[in-house]
Amino acid sequence: MRADILDSAVRLFAAHGFRGTSLQDIASDVGCSKASLLYHFTNKDAILSELFAPIGQEFETLLQRLAPLSGEEAARAAVAGVVDMSLRFRNQVKILLLDVDTMLDHPDLPCVDDVTESLVDALVGRVPEQEPRVAGWMALLGIFLTTARGVSIPDETMRSELTSGAFRTLGLSS
Amino acid sequence: MRADILDSAVRLFAAHGFRGTSLQDIASDVGCSKASLLYHFTNKDAILSELFAPIGQEFETLLQRLAPLSGEEAARAAVAGVVDMSLRFRNQVKILLLDVDTMLDHPDLPCVDDVTESLVDALVGRVPEQEPRVAGWMALLGIFLTTARGVSIPDETMRSELTSGAFRTLGLSS
DNA sequence: ACGATAACTGACCGATCGGACAGTTCTGTC
DNA sequence: GACAGAACTGTCCGATCGGTCAGTTATCGT
Numbered sequence: 001m002r003a004d005i006l007d008s009a010v011r012l013f014a015a016h017g018f019r020g021t022s023l024q025d026i027a028s029d030v031g032c033s034k035a036s037l038l039y040h041f042t043n044k045d046a047i048l049s050e051l052f053a054p055i056g057q058e059f060e061t062l063l064q065r066l067a068p069l070s071g072e073e074a075a076r077a078a079v080a081g082v083v084d085m086s087l088r089f090r091n092q093v094k095i096l097l098l099d100v101d102t103m104l105d106h107p108d109l110p111c112v113d114d115v116t117e118s119l120v121d122a123l124v125g126r127v128p129e130q131e132p133r134v135a136g137w138m139a140l141l142g143i144f145l146t147t148a149r150g151v152s153i154p155d156e157t158m159r160s161e162l163t164s165g166a167f168r169t170l171g172l173s174s
Numbered sequence: 175m176r177a178d179i180l181d182s183a184v185r186l187f188a189a190h191g192f193r194g195t196s197l198q199d200i201a202s203d204v205g206c207s208k209a210s211l212l213y214h215f216t217n218k219d220a221i222l223s224e225l226f227a228p229i230g231q232e233f234e235t236l237l238q239r240l241a242p243l244s245g246e247e248a249a250r251a252a253v254a255g256v257v258d259m260s261l262r263f264r265n266q267v268k269i270l271l272l273d274v275d276t277m278l279d280h281p282d283l284p285c286v287d288d289v290t291e292s293l294v295d296a297l298v299g300r301v302p303e304q305e306p307r308v309a310g311w312m313a314l315l316g317i318f319l320t321t322a323r324g325v326s327i328p329d330e331t332m333r334s335e336l337t338s339g340a341f342r343t344l345g346l347s348s
Numbered sequence: 349a350c351g352a353t354a355a356c357t358g359a360c361c362g363a364t365c366g367g368a369c370a371g372t373t374c375t376g377t378c
Numbered sequence: 379g380a381c382a383g384a385a386c387t388g389t390c391c392g393a394t395c396g397g398t399c400a401g402t403t404a405t406c407g408t
Binding site: 349350351352353354355356357358359360361362363364365366367368369370371372373374375376377378 | 382383385386399401408
């Protein structure tokens, strides 16, 4: 039941935003009462927090995987990791895209700026030949964000498109 | 007075989203009563619509300027136009970033998907050597969107960074 | 000075929101 | 079948929202 709620919530939040989705909307989608939601979750924010819990862990893992790497190897691993996460957490990314600054008061929610900063920090001085260009990483973040826009392309095609696009952005040969 | 209201509104909408900004918030920022806002504008939506009026016109102008062009010239003009607009309408872009799908019922508001589609349509078959790559244009849209995230960089530096980044994304030499 | 009109406001309304809570139903154990 | 606890619900509440409206104040041409 918790899984059903989370499933409906992530879909509705991604479609209409956090503020644009009421508890009643989720309850109707699940097929239960609003009060039932608040039995399984302490409040509306708790639903949101739980949706983003795995992302924080995965991002930490990605940063750790990047830590020992350097140079072009680090850049390629970063691209692959970001593309992979953006595809697997598409709805969550879309929620961030919709509500990015409206929920800064949620301490356990990933902040897009923090994510970007962490990525840039993790790669400063490691990308070959040139310092990481601001626009390049912004474009990579753009890919990360716009992936969520629901382009109707098979995931594998999308993956290679995104990867080669990001490589090109960062001046790497694909 | 109308100008003061629009000025506060675009700033608050960009900071907290359309739904996250109440009429009282705007009124407090302006320094007048909520009822005064609704004297100058028929409703909250009308404020939003007026904020986006110039963008639609400018985008039409951009598309017309692209129409007679082709090949690399078209791509470069598109990049320059998008970068220019994203810098000049930074707050409006950020509002779209925050509320992109939550306001599909606003007929006179630019839809990010439409903007992307128009740009891609305007350039399909015109970019040299290769078809426009999905990821490349998604990244360009990403730049367009993430420009609004308020990176503290002078506009001229930003402009050249964004332009060279977009060129790299599209496989053009800068 | 005065009347007309624009500009503005306080008070109020209906709707909706997140959330609280007492009470009911379901489910499994002995 | 009796009991316990989990699962669930209907109903209510305070707060807040967008919007209305009668009434007040400021502005300006004459």
